Amino acid sequence: MKSFIIKTLAFTIILLSLLILKYKFTPYYRGDSVFAIKHEHFFQSKAKYNTVFFGSSRVYRHVDVGLFDEVMNDYKLNTFNFAAPATFNPEIYFLYSNFLNEIDSGQIKFAFIEMQELNIISNENVHTTKASYWNNYESLNFALNYLSNSNFQHVNKLGMYKVFLSSFVYKFYDFDIVSSNLKSRNKTLYKKIGLDGFYPLDQELQDNPNDRSIKERWSKFEADTTVIKNRIAEVKTIESKFSDTKLNDYHLFYIKNLIGKSFQKGVHLIFVLPPRLTESQYTSLIPLSKSIPVNHKIELYSYAKHPELYQAKNSFDVGHLNSNGAMIFTQKLSKEFAMVLDRISQ
Amino acid sequence: MLFNSIDFAIFLPTVFVLYWFVFQKNLRLQNFLIVASSYLFYGWWDWKFLTLILFSTIIDYSIGLRLGNEENHFKRKALLWTSIIVNLGFLGFFKYFNFFIDNFISAFSFFGVELEVGLLNIILPVGISFYTFQTLSYSIDVYRKKMQPTNDFFAFSAFVCFFPQLVAGPIERATHLLPQFKNKRNFDYGKAVDGLRQILWGLFKKIVIADNCAELANQIFNNSADYSGSTLVLGALFFTFQIYGDFSGYSDIAIGVSRLLGFDLMRNFAFPYFSRDIAEFWRRWHISLSTWFRDYLYIPLGGSQGGLALKVRNTFIIFLVSGFWHGANWTFIFWGLLNAIYFLPLLLGNKNRRNIESIAINGYFPSLREFVSMFATFWLTVFAWIFFRADDLSHAFSYISQILSTSLFEIPKFPGMSQAILTILMIGIFIVIEWLGRRGQYAISQIGIIKSRPLRWFCYYLMILVILWLGGKEQEFIYFQF
Numbered sequence: 114m115k116s117f118i119i120k121t122l123a124f125t126i127i128l129l130s131l132l133i134l135k136y137k138f139t140p141y142y143r144g145d146s147v148f149a150i151k152h153e154h155f156f157q158s159k160a161k162y163n164t165v166f167f168g169s170s171r172v173y174r175h176v177d178v179g180l181f182d183e184v185m186n187d188y189k190l191n192t193f194n195f196a197a198p199a200t201f202n203p204e205i206y207f208l209y210s211n212f213l214n215e216i217d218s219g220q221i222k223f224a225f226i227e228m229q230e231l232n233i234i235s236n237e238n239v240h241t242t243k244a245s246y247w248n249n250y251e252s253l254n255f256a257l258n259y260l261s262n263s264n265f266q267h268v269n270k271l272g273m274y275k276v277f278l279s280s281f282v283y284k285f286y287d288f289d290i291v292s293s294n295l296k297s298r299n300k301t302l303y304k305k306i307g308l309d310g311f312y313p314l315d316q317e318l319q320d321n322p323n324d325r326s327i328k329e330r331w332s333k334f335e336a337d338t339t340v341i342k343n344r345i346a347e348v349k350t351i352e353s354k355f356s357d358t359k360l361n362d363y364h365l366f367y368i369k370n371l372i373g374k375s376f377q378k379g380v381h382l383i384f385v386l387p388p389r390l391t392e393s394q395y396t397s398l399i400p401l402s403k404s405i406p407v408n409h410k411i412e413l414y415s416y417a418k419h420p421e422l423y424q425a426k427n428s429f430d431v432g433h434l435n436s437n438g439a440m441i442f443t444q445k446l447s448k449e450f451a452m453v454l455d456r457i458s459q
Numbered sequence: 460m461l462f463n464s465i466d467f468a469i470f471l472p473t474v475f476v477l478y479w480f481v482f483q484k485n486l487r488l489q490n491f492l493i494v495a496s497s498y499l500f501y502g503w504w505d506w507k508f509l510t511l512i513l514f515s516t517i518i519d520y521s522i523g524l525r526l527g528n529e530e531n532h533f534k535r536k537a538l539l540w541t542s543i544i545v546n547l548g549f550l551g552f553f554k555y556f557n558f559f560i561d562n563f564i565s566a567f568s569f570f571g572v573e574l575e576v577g578l579l580n581i582i583l584p585v586g587i588s589f590y591t592f593q594t595l596s597y598s599i600d601v602y603r604k605k606m607q608p609t610n611d612f613f614a615f616s617a618f619v620c621f622f623p624q625l626v627a628g629p630i631e632r633a634t635h636l637l638p639q640f641k642n643k644r645n646f647d648y649g650k651a652v653d654g655l656r657q658i659l660w661g662l663f664k665k666i667v668i669a670d671n672c673a674e675l676a677n678q679i680f681n682n683s684a685d686y687s688g689s690t691l692v693l694g695a696l697f698f699t700f701q702i703y704g705d706f707s708g709y710s711d712i713a714i715g716v717s718r719l720l721g722f723d724l725m726r727n728f729a730f731p732y733f734s735r736d737i738a739e740f741w742r743r744w745h746i747s748l749s750t751w752f753r754d755y756l757y758i759p760l761g762g763s764q765g766g767l768a769l770k771v772r773n774t775f776i777i778f779l780v781s782g783f784w785h786g787a788n789w790t791f792i793f794w795g796l797l798n799a800i801y802f803l804p805l806l807l808g809n810k811n812r813r814n815i816e817s818i819a820i821n822g823y824f825p826s827l828r829e830f831v832s833m834f835a836t837f838w839l840t841v842f843a844w845i846f847f848r849a850d851d852l853s854h855a856f857s858y859i860s861q862i863l864s865t866s867l868f869e870i871p872k873f874p875g876m877s878q879a880i881l882t883i884l885m886i887g888i889f890i891v892i893e894w895l896g897r898r899g900q901y902a903i904s905q906i907g908i909i910k911s912r913p914l915r916w917f918c919y920y921l922m923i924l925v926i927l928w929l930g931g932k933e934q935e936f937i938y939f940q941f
Contacts, residue, residue, distance in 0.1 A: 114479060114646045128923060282465055288928040
């Protein structure tokens with residue numbers, strides 16, 4: 114029996130080593146093909162850029178980096194939009210942290226990260242490369258600590274712990290990462306990299322009129338644009354009662370840590386709280402935002418202050434702006450950023 | 460829980476450690492652990508299923524004890540029929556109720572009478588077809604006085620619910636498995652290692668062969684009207700290997716897991732696609748089920764004794780019931796009927812016991828005659844599998860008629876062609892491995908005799924990497940909108 118146990122353990126350890134070895138031959142961003150393409154483009158011309166954006170489709174489709182640089186002309190910014198669809202926390206933190214390790218000190222002046230709560234991996238996605246490739250020890254640690262400091266009920270937390278642990282384990286035996294790293298999304302994306310990573314949804318629909326998934330999203334919204342009123346009602350509700358909501362201390366601690374790490378690389382990190390989220394998202398994000406130092410955040414969620422960002426005419430679907438909306442969003446972002454820079458310079 | 464899941468990967472080592480390190484000294488506790496872990500394993504799907512298996516266990520345990528104390532012939536028969544009615548009643552209700560109601564309504568509708576009978580939303584308990592037959596074998600063998608009933612409830616419960624073979628067989632006989640629960644198990648290194656090897660092979664068959672074939676077979680069968688005859692032939696071939704990989708893979712894992720715990724289960728598949736005739740195929744395919752039907756249905760009906768009419772009747776009964784056991788659909792019954800038609804000429808000509816030993820027993824390659832027989836038998840089974848897989852009889856017939864059209868001579872073409880080519884390559888390699896290992900209990904059993912440990916381990920690692928890399932469909936990320 115002893116011999117059996119020892120040999121089985123030895124076999125397993127060697128196997129795990131072989132499985133971990135595959136990560137030595139695949140870059141950290143292996144699981145997201147959109148980010149992989151952007152990464153390749155950025156580092157081919159890295160001397161060109163000094164400002165970056167990280168986030169989900171709400172940044173990918175909303176931050177017009179060309180316009181941003183134009184408005185912020187005095188500051189001589191050259192911005193790249195690293196955001197990718199379905200890129201949530203802790204994936205964003207994983208990508209940004211690795212990006213920080215790659216760049217030279219002083220190479221990037223400003224970095225923007227979309228403020229997000231922890232995204233709970235759905236059961237359908239747990240065994241996918243996209244939902245696991247970023248799940249290293251740091252990401253798992255973030256997720257578990259976030260959950261233990263959260264307001265979720267204990268019963269629900271157990272299920273959430275399980276999905277993150279399952280995703281962490283899946284990473285070891287996921288071989289789809291090898292093939293996913295070889296894939297590209299579609300050829301039009303290469304063309305749009307010329308816009309430095311920004312690609313509004315209506316533009317993508319125009320370029321790909323046969324793309325059913327995008328077309329369906331637009332058609333659904335076009336058929337009933339009143340759905341945006343629900344988002345307006347949600348943000349109004351939370352604006353009036355956010356002081357009652359609990360801050361996730363661990364998330365704040367993590368963010369402050371990330372700000373510190375960025376500073377060591379000469380990067381001024383700013384978190385952006387976008388519009389059009391749900392009430393439950395704002396419940397955790399607004400208290401967080403209020404606790405982040407003022408020069409490290411930009412809030413663009415308020416309906417009272419930014420009603421244009423909730424108008425149907427500026428929207429592609431319930432969660433995203435169209436090109437016109439993106440232009441407005443970028444202008445507002447630039448204005449807020451300029452105020453941050455003024456404060457810093459004082 | 461599924462064998463190829465993380466849950467099972469945590470479950471099995473935990474049970475193994477508890478079994479051999481904590482409860483090893485006490486046989487009763489060890490059996491209790493088997494029962495508890497088996498109930499956990501089974502309840503993982505749906506805890507409500509546990510009441511059914513527990514009830515079935517209690518009924519047959521009690522009936523067994525009563526049979527042991529009862530000498531009156533009529534009372535013994537009554538007890539046996541009680542067991543049969545309860546077990547088959549459960550099976551009949553959960554598996555066949557809606558089928559019978561559907562056909563009842565259709566029959567009346569044929570005569571112009573429309574009935575309004577509601578169908579029930581019945582969830583089929585996992586493995587019910589297997590464990591009911593297993594407990595029935597106990598009742599029948601006790602009735603026949605082939606074995607003494609047991610008064611050890613935990614041993615009997617463990618026999619009924621033993622998790623490795625609970626949901627997909629092999630269907631064990633009480634005379635073979637139950638005594639193993641009553642005797643002390645000692646850890647056997649060779650057995651355990653062989654068990655692990657068989658688990659690995661089972662996972663390879665299930666994940667690499669079956670899952671990849673399933674994806675392609677589903678694509679072709681579900682859209683059969685859109686494809687050429689040649690593509691449909693490919694679809695039938697993919698299903699042929701899907702069902703073999705899936706079923707025999709699960710059996711290998713079940714047998715391997717059992718060996719880890721010191722148990723021996725019966726062999727369930729013996730390289731059936733190398734059979735030279737249908738009779739040999741049925742001696743090599745799902746052996747536990749076919750022998751069960753032989754011993755508990757065919758022989759009591761008279762078997763192949765008696766006149767021609769009796770032989771024909773018994774043969775058809777066995778294959779039709781066997782088909783029906785697989786599922787509540789006319790396609791399964793037709794599949795059984797087809798196999799009966801294949802088998803009958805051999806039986807009537809007394810040629811059903813011709814090919815007993817392994818094919819090409821004295822050489823590496825089959826003779827021309829053996830090859831032709833094997834080839835013909837293989838394609839007969841592929842043809843029959845079309846009915847097994849089709850949604851209904853009309854789908855099966857339209858599938859076949861499309862094969863038998865001029866489009867049979869077109870080059871196969873469908874969206875998954877590149878994956879199909881890779882899968883065909885994997886099937887080719889798989890057939891070679893199975894052929895080379897056909898004299899063993901399972902294809903890679905001979906790896907155990909390689910003296911060099913690094914070489915053995917290299918083979919295992921290679922298989923594991925192939926399983927991880929090529930196993931099944933790349934899971935698509937589902938993007939949720941905000």
